[in-house]
Amino acid sequence: xxxxxxxxxxxxxxxxxxxxxxxxxxxxxxxxxxxxxxxxxxxxxxxxxxxxxxxxxxxxxxxxxxxxxxxxxxxxxxxxxxxxxxxxxxxxxxxxxxxxxxxxxxxxxxxxxxxxxxxxxxxxxxxxxxxxxxxxxxxxxxxxxxxxxxxxxxxxxxxxxxxxxxxxxxxxxxxxxxxxxxxxxxxxxxxxxxxxxxxxxxxxxxxxxxxxxxxxxxxxxxxxxxxxxxxxxxxxxxxxxxxxxxxxxxxxxxxxxxxxxxxxxxxxxxxxxxxxxxxxxxxxxxxxxxxxxxxxxxxxxxxxxxxxxxxxxxxxxxxxxxxxxxxxxxxxxxxxxxxxxxxxxxxxxxxxxxxxxxxxxxxxxxxxxxxxxxxxxxxxxxxxxxxxx
Amino acid sequence: xxxxxxxxxxxxxxxxxxxxxxxxxxxxxxxxxxxxxxxxxxxxxxxxxxxxxxxxxxxxxxxxxxxxxxxxxxxxxxxxxxxxxxxxxxxxxxxxxxxxxxxxxxxxxxxxxxxxxxxxxxxxxxxxxxxxxxxxxxxxxxxxxxxxxxxxxxxxxxxxxxxxxxxxxxxxxxxxxxxxxxxxxxxxxxxxxxxxxxxxxxxxxxxxxxxxxxxxxxxxxxxxxxxxxxxxxxxxxxxxxxxxxxxxxxxxxxxxxxxxxxxxxxxxxxxxxxxxxxxxxxxxxxxxxxxxxxxxxxxxxxxxxxxxxxxxxxxxxxxxxxxxxxxxxxxxxxxxxxxxxxxxxxxxxxxxxxxxxxxxxxxxxxxxx
Numbered sequence: 171x172x173x174x175x176x177x178x179x180x181x182x183x184x185x186x187x188x189x190x191x192x193x194x195x196x197x198x199x200x201x202x203x204x205x206x207x208x209x210x211x212x213x214x215x216x217x218x219x220x221x222x223x224x225x226x227x228x229x230x231x232x233x234x235x236x237x238x239x240x241x242x243x244x245x246x247x248x249x250x251x252x253x254x255x256x257x258x259x260x261x262x263x264x265x266x267x268x269x270x271x272x273x274x275x276x277x278x279x280x281x282x283x284x285x286x287x288x289x290x291x292x293x294x295x296x297x298x299x300x301x302x303x304x305x306x307x308x309x310x311x312x313x314x315x316x317x318x319x320x321x322x323x324x325x326x327x328x329x330x331x332x333x334x335x336x337x338x339x340x341x342x343x344x345x346x347x348x349x350x351x352x353x354x355x356x357x358x359x360x361x362x363x364x365x366x367x368x369x370x371x372x373x374x375x376x377x378x379x380x381x382x383x384x385x386x387x388x389x390x391x392x393x394x395x396x397x398x399x400x401x402x403x404x405x406x407x408x409x410x411x412x413x414x415x416x417x418x419x420x421x422x423x424x425x426x427x428x429x430x431x432x433x434x435x436x437x438x439x440x441x442x443x444x445x446x447x448x449x450x451x452x453x454x455x456x457x458x459x460x461x462x463x464x465x466x467x468x469x470x471x472x473x474x475x476x477x478x479x480x481x482x483x484x485x486x487x488x489x490x491x492x493x494x495x496x497x498x499x500x501x502x503x504x505x506x507x508x509x510x511x512x513x514x515x516x517x518x519x520x521x522x523x524x525x526x527x528x529x530x531x532x533x534x535x536x537x538x539x540x541x542x543x544x545x546x547x548x549x550x551x552x553x554x555x556x557x558x559x
Numbered sequence: 560x561x562x563x564x565x566x567x568x569x570x571x572x573x574x575x576x577x578x579x580x581x582x583x584x585x586x587x588x589x590x591x592x593x594x595x596x597x598x599x600x601x602x603x604x605x606x607x608x609x610x611x612x613x614x615x616x617x618x619x620x621x622x623x624x625x626x627x628x629x630x631x632x633x634x635x636x637x638x639x640x641x642x643x644x645x646x647x648x649x650x651x652x653x654x655x656x657x658x659x660x661x662x663x664x665x666x667x668x669x670x671x672x673x674x675x676x677x678x679x680x681x682x683x684x685x686x687x688x689x690x691x692x693x694x695x696x697x698x699x700x701x702x703x704x705x706x707x708x709x710x711x712x713x714x715x716x717x718x719x720x721x722x723x724x725x726x727x728x729x730x731x732x733x734x735x736x737x738x739x740x741x742x743x744x745x746x747x748x749x750x751x752x753x754x755x756x757x758x759x760x761x762x763x764x765x766x767x768x769x770x771x772x773x774x775x776x777x778x779x780x781x782x783x784x785x786x787x788x789x790x791x792x793x794x795x796x797x798x799x800x801x802x803x804x805x806x807x808x809x810x811x812x813x814x815x816x817x818x819x820x821x822x823x824x825x826x827x828x829x830x831x832x833x834x835x836x837x838x839x840x841x842x843x844x845x846x847x848x849x850x851x852x853x854x855x856x857x858x859x860x861x862x863x864x865x866x867x868x869x870x871x872x873x874x875x876x877x878x879x880x881x882x883x884x885x886x887x888x889x890x891x892x893x894x895x896x897x898x899x900x901x902x903x904x905x906x907x908x909x910x911x912x913x914x915x916x917x918x919x920x921x922x923x924x925x926x927x928x
Contacts, residue, residue: 172656219800226640227619232612232690233640236917240805247801247821250919251649252640254613256620262637266649272656273562275648300620408658412607412631415583415624431633543623548636 171277171390175268176402176557177518178394179210179387182526185353185503188288191381195234196241199284202385202508203242206280210387211397214244217387218276221251221266223259223283223507228296230289238284256300257542258410259283260384260510261455261550265408267388277393281386286506287379301544302416313457314376316417316545318368321460323423325370328475330463332370338481339363339375339459339501345488346498349527353380353503375459377504384508384515395559403518403536407440407553417545426461429468429539432551437470440553442535445470450533451520452492453513455540456499462486465539466494469551488528496520496527513538514552521556561829562655565785565928566792568597568778571890573743573771573878574669576676582616582669585774587628590665593776594630598789604778605659607631608650610643610666610882614687617671629665629776642666642845643775644885644908644921648798650779660784666883669772677743681705681770684881684911691912697806704847705767707914709759711812712850716761723761726849727753730766730876733849737873741891743771744877766849768879768911775886792893796903797832797924799825803909805917815851815915816858819907822922823859830924832903836863840902841895843888844870845909859907859922871895884908885921892925901927 181202183193193201199222207214220242222235231237235252255262260283267279290296294312301307324330340363346352354377363374387394388405395402411432413419421427433445442448452471456462463477471492472480480486486494495501497516500509517536519525538552570592574585586609594601607630613621622638629636635658639646643666650662669675670683688704715721728749735746747765755763785791801821804810810817832838842861846852856862856869872878872891880887885908892904906923 224640225613225619227613227621230690231694232614232687233912235640236691236913237693237805239802240807240917246804246808246810247818249800250802250917251645253637254620254640255622255626255636255638266637266652269649269652269656269658272658273652274655275652296619299618300623302624303618410635410637411633412626412636414627414632428633435635543620547623548626 172272172274173390173392175271175388175405176391176395177264177386178389178398178402179206179212180515180519181205181209181385182351182515183382185351185380185382185505188379188381191288195284195288196238198383199238199282200241202383203280203282206385206387210394211399212278212387212394216278217244217248217280218278219249219251219270220244220280220282221253221263223253223263225254225256225259225286225506227299228286228290234284238282255548258510258540258548258550260507261540262410263511264386264388264405264514265410265550265552268405268408271388271390278387278389281388281511283384283508283511285381285383285508288381293379306417314368314371317458318371319423320464321370321458324460324464327424330478334478335370335375335460338462341481341487342459342495342498342501345496345527346502349497351526352498354378355502371458375501377457377500380503380505382505382508384511386515391557395557400524401522401556401558403521403554404557405552406555407436407551409436409439410548410550413547415544415547420545425474426464426468426546429465429549432549433469436551436553442553446472449492449535449537451496451517451530451536452494453497453499453516453538454494455513456495456501457504459501462494469537493530510540510542513540517554521554561796563782564651564654564795565780566777566795566893567780567785567788568593568599569776569792569890569893570596571741571773571775571887573741573773574675576674583624583628585669586625586665586667589774590629590663590776593663593778597778599661599778601630603661604630604663605635606650606653606662607634607636608646608662608664609638610641610646611638612640612687612882614690615668615670625667630663641919642885642908642910643883645919647885648800648921651795651798654779654781660781662779664777664779666775666886668881668883669774675772677770680772684770688912704911704914705759707916708848709762711815711915712762712848713760714812715850721850726766729849729852733870733873733876734765737877740872742873742877744769762848768847768875769877771878771880773880773883773887775883775890777886777889791928793896793925794928795923796926797826797830799823799922800919802919803915803917811916816854818918818920819855819858822920826922826924832924835860838903839864839905840899841868841871842905842907843872843874843892844907845875845884845888847875847911847914855907859905882910896925896927899927
């Protein structure tokens with residue numbers, strides 16, 4: 171039976187740093203799954219398919235789904251689908267769950283987004299291995315260096331100041347103060363936050379390496395909607411896009427060009443005509459704070475170069491009419507695949523009226539985004555809408 | 560109502576040491592050939608799914624390299640870490656759900672090692688398999704995919720359910736049959752199979768899958784878009800999927816066909832197969848050892864199928880391109896349907912990441928058009 175796909179249950183685990191994490195990857199995933207199933211009012215015996223993400227090249231195992239799935243207590247012969255697209259793996263999980271449900275292949279899909287970074291000693295060196303071997307790996311770049319290209323070009327093109335970036339990062343840490351699942355909050359001292367990491371990125375603008383897991387129950391609206399006992403979040407658009415492999419393919423580092431292409435497709439699918447006025451809440455993948463400005467512009471939420479002005483006017487803060495990253499975003503919590511799914515998870519709980527962070531009253535439609543790969547090659551977008559059943 | 564979905568084009572390339580193409584160039588070449596075969600242009604593709612593993616490709620997020628070459632550039636794309644048949648099912652969902660009209664699936668198994676001889680490829684695959692098993696309980700006792708096959712075959716011989724000589728004879732027949740198609744091993748005798756170096760007792764090297772490197776691609780389409788293609792190859796009438804138990808559940812050894820039976824039940828119900836042995840013209844199996852063949856056939860409810868209709872290509876002991884195997888089995892099945900001038904064929908594909916443990920099995924029912 172084909173049906174709309176809805177998120178009916180969300181399970182978060184508390185985030186911390188990998189060296190302080192006391193639970194194994196399997197235990198974290200089991201905890202997140204238990205919470206998601208309980209939230210959805212669903213029994214694990216009802217699950218048709220479990221989709222589990224990983225980034226094998228960053229981890230101490232290959233295809234972690236093979237060892238995580240048996241720890242989840244699912245019935246024998248439940249189909250396990252391992253997905254890895256790098257930095258967008260987590261964003262793909264609900265999107266693919268929606269595809270399976272819309273096709274009638276499944277009625278209840280469990281999405282499991284594990285912690286990814288609990289193994290590497292030098293994560294930047296590991297991330298370097300996803301760069302082109304001949305052209306870019308020898309330059310020694312890690313994620314933070316790739317991440318600095320974009321705000322540097324953005325500053326040069328639009329005259330945005332370091333102070334604008336710092337204001338943005340501070341806004342997100344203050345948002346994280348209200349999110350019990352966030353890792354970094356405004357407890358980060360100003361002295362630490364100001365340390366330069368890779369120009370123009372300062373420590374306070376750069377995501378931590380976090381540990382935690384998130385699970386979602388995605389189901390057919392007519393099947394799971396009534397079970398949850400609370401509003402659910404319908405997935406009205408699920409898109410992804412790939413740019414070319416080489417960083418040089420980006421052409422213009424002052425924008426995320428391909429996001430504009432993806433956004434048009436997502437808005438067409440979800441029948442969004444004026445994104446600025448039609449979204450009540452937005453979560454954009456921002457491992458480096460300035461990306462939030464650039465992504466807002468690529469998603470058509472404001473003119474190019476206009477995002478800092480919205481921040482200064484309070485539009486994107488809590489209480490503004492377009493709150494962005496009320497969870498604190500990835501800048502404050504980045505456990506890898508779990509970080510990538512977190513924008514969808516936070517938007518879903520906002521639309522259910524059960525926000526983990528501060529609730530936007532009456533929120534009915536939201537946008538979630540994730541990105542990753544070398545020089546942010548991949549992006550996903552998910553549009554969600556509240557459904558009262 | 561069963562969705563109206565088709566394979567409209569395909570291409571396969573077995574990769575040897577003589578290639579001068581890089582990984583992404585191989586993927587581009589194969590996907591381009593599949594698109595030409597389908598009569599479809601790249602910009603018509605709405606969804607590109609790849610099947611590959613970072614550890615084979617020797618880089619993290621290796622789909623960053625291969626996705627753009629697989630028609631994923633500026634497209635909706637996804638990488639599945641499992642047998643390519645699982646990627647194919649994900650693509651079918653995109654088509655059946657109405658998200659796209661055309662999709663492409665690429666299966667990629669070209670290990671980044673010095674040479675692509677069978678032993679070298681198997682050595683890497685087994686190494687990666689070790690990393691796929693549980694780090695605390697399974698790796699320390701040396702579990703790999705081949706070890707599970709050896710344990711199974713030994714148990715069946717010990718129980719009197721299989722004989723070494725019969726396994727050797729069946730293997731020789733398959734390898735010899737495959738040598739006339741896409742097989743990577745030359746024709747052999749049963750004596751040569753029996754005398755081959757012992758790999759995991761009681762299985763000799765030639766009884767294990769013929770580890771190879773290869774890239775495959777199929778173009779899928781829905782409804783009228785498919786039927787208006789120049790040469791639709793097959794309608795996908797049914798499919799099913801299930802994942803086998805992990806090591807803690809002895810079912811993986813006691814009944815390795817159980818996941819196949821679950822997947823088969825779903826696929827046959829969708830396709831309306833109620834007397835499969837009479838309705839099916841051919842089947843391509845992923846029976847990873849000859850000791851498994853009978854159990855997999857039974858699980859597919861194909862005990863009564865004539866021998867000439869089973870693994871005409873020679874199956875996995877003729878050519879086994881690892882994670883891309885599911886697509887090779889589909890490509891071989893398309894040839895079987897063409898040889899039969901239509902009819903119904905079954906594809907059985909299972910990943911070998913942990914051998915019989917936690918393996919996801921996919922069953923497809925194809926109808927010639």
